[in-house]
Amino acid sequence: MDVHVPCSFSYPWSSGNSWYSSDEPFIYWFREGDRHYSDAVATNDRKKRVKSETQGRFRLLGDPRDNDCSLSIKEARLSDSGVYYLRVERGSLKYNYREKQLNLQVTEKPDIQFLEPLESGRRTPLTCSLSLVCDGPHPLLFSWAGDALDAMNPDTLHSSELTLTPRPQDHGTNLTCWVTLQGAQVTLERTVLLNVSYAPRNLRISLSFRNITGRTGPLLSRAGSCSWDHHQGVAGEWA
Known part of the structure; x- marks a missing residue:
């Protein structure tokens, strides 16, 4: 699972210090509890050490000169869950953004539940659910796909629940549920293999x-x- 965290920042300007200088701007993302001298999880500062567990997976996407601090997390792990804060430096300007922090919650894959075994011709309810723990509300968007659904109304395939009437030819086909976390720009999926029984x-x-x-x-x-x-x-x- 890959995560894209859009981020932009503004610097508290003061008369003695200007963000708009010729010095190269540096962006640092730290774990909550770490200090500015600790290893970062992501940075564009080549002289700064990065945590071994995030190296190559956490990376900056935008240009700090455009006030862009967007973060990409590749192959997110449960151990990545936690709170992160942003630090920016440019010349003599150094600032930690503690007021608005990133609360990252990595969840398991969705779960598809239905009564087994599936019987051909018998209407069976299916449910796609996600064990979600997050800071603040994140509306969920659901979508389904699979050969067994090709005869269904597409409008019914965007709910966490649907009713399937399996056919003999649906045996051995895949059924997939996607769950998208709005705002967090995270999509999780689960695929199951259908086992349909029927009389000879x-x-x-x-x-x-x-x-x-x-x-x-x-x-x-x-x-x-x-x-x-x-x-x-x-x-x-x-x-």
Whole structure:
């Protein structure tokens, strides 16, 4: 899961110090509790050490000269959850943004719940849920995809719940639920493989009789077979 955190800043201007100088601006993101001399999680300052667990995954996206402090987090982990603060430096100007901090909460994948096994022709409710812990409200957007949903009204595929009537051909196909956290620009997904059961189709029973001659006279021999189609379209048979 990749996370994009849009960020912009303004510097508290004072008469003796101006942000608009010829010095290169530096952006630092720190974990809450760390000081400015601690290892950062992301920075454009090549002389600054970066935490080994965030190196290569946390990186700045924008140009600090444009007051852009946007942060990209690649392959976010549960251990990345926590509070982060921004620090900017330019020449003699140094400032920690403690009033507005980033509260990052990395969650597990969504969970798709339904009664198993699925039976062909039986209406079954499905629910997509997300165990979400966050600071402040984050509206959730849901969306579904899968071959089993191709006959459904697209307007019904943007809810956390839907009702599916499985078909034999839906067996072995994928069903995916996406959950997007508005504002945080984070999308999580879960894919499950559908296991659909149904009664045998195209059941065929055949019987045959023939006369054979035994030691004591003619005998009547009977043979029978039964064949059917099952999930993968392969015929089963016994005799």
